Amino acid sequence: MRIEDMTWPEIRDAVRAGRSTILIPIGGTEQSGPYIAVGKHDVRAGVISTRIARTLGNALVAPVIAYVPEGSYAPPSSHMRFPGTITVPDDVFEKTLVAAANSFKVHGFTRIVFLGDHGGYQADVRKVVAQLNREWAGGTARALVPETYYRTSSDGFNAILRAKGFRDDEIGTHAGLADASLQLAVAPSMVRTEAMQGAPKPGVADGVYGGDPRKATAALGQLGIDAIVSNTVAAIRQAQ
Structure with a gap:
């Protein structure tokens, strides 16, 4: 599923066989409080994208984009106030997405799907998708950003947790x-x-913005992962 684990002939043959959708997971290297490693978004985006590709049946997964806008570094703002966070300017991030998408288009992929795991750059991704589709108008390739991916991982999962009896100040x-x-x-x-x-x-001084991570369980998390996968697969299929 992941092109980084494949040779170029294997990728070529997969596209020719109908795997013409490429999922581009976008993570982000940022602090997530004292108890979650800074690669949280990167790993999560990669795992979920692989599950989505497996369910779709016609998709491959690109390497995770780990360098994203995370605030200013002069002076440090937002998550940049905590060691380990990496930030890039919005225009650099957008150009990276455009270049990656055009690279995959050259090699025969006709559906380039961006899956962003972090809320801070969602507007940037939408801007890039609109730009690409203008530039590709009249051709067979199309860029997509199924917004249900991030909505389900945030508001959607929060609703699931509320249904389990958790309060917003715990979530x-x-x-x-x-x-x-x-x-x-x-x-x-x-x-x-x-x-x-x-x-x-x-609390906030620790990099935790509301909620209580001490009540977290893998079983609760799996409910969210399953919802993200199913909702995103449905959105991609509908767009095709």
């Missing part, structure tokens, strides 16, 4: 119950579970 918006649960479902070694459960509730 959080960054590095709280929701984030930690999703990560436990895809990469439990990236969550410092023992240290987290024995510590006081973390």
Whole structure:
């Protein structure tokens, strides 16, 4: 499924055999509180994209884009206030997406699908998709950004957690119950579970924006992962 694990003849043959959709996972290297590793979005986007590709049956997965806008570094703002976060300017990020998409178009992919796991650059991705589709008008290639991917991972998963009895102040918006649960479902070694459960509730000074990661479980996270996959697959199929 992942082109980084394939040789070029294998990729060529896969496209010729009908795997003409390429999923471009977009992550982000950022702090996620004291208990979740900074590669959270990168790993999560890669795992979920692979599941989506497997379900679609006609898709391959590109390498994860890990360098994304995360705030200013002069002076440091947003997540850049915490060590390990990496940021790039919006225009550099957008040009990277455009170049990647055009690269895949050259090699015969006709559906280039961007799957962004982080909320901060969603507008940038939409801008790029609109630009590409203008430039490709009249051809067979098309760029897509199924917005249900991010909506399900944020508002959609929050609704699932509320239905399980959790409050918004437990769920959080960054590095709280929701984030930690999703990560436990895809990469439990990236969550410092023992240290987290024995510590006081973390707050903004720790990089946790609302919520309580100590209540996270892989079972809760799996509910969110399943919803993200099913909703995104449906959106991509409908767009085709």
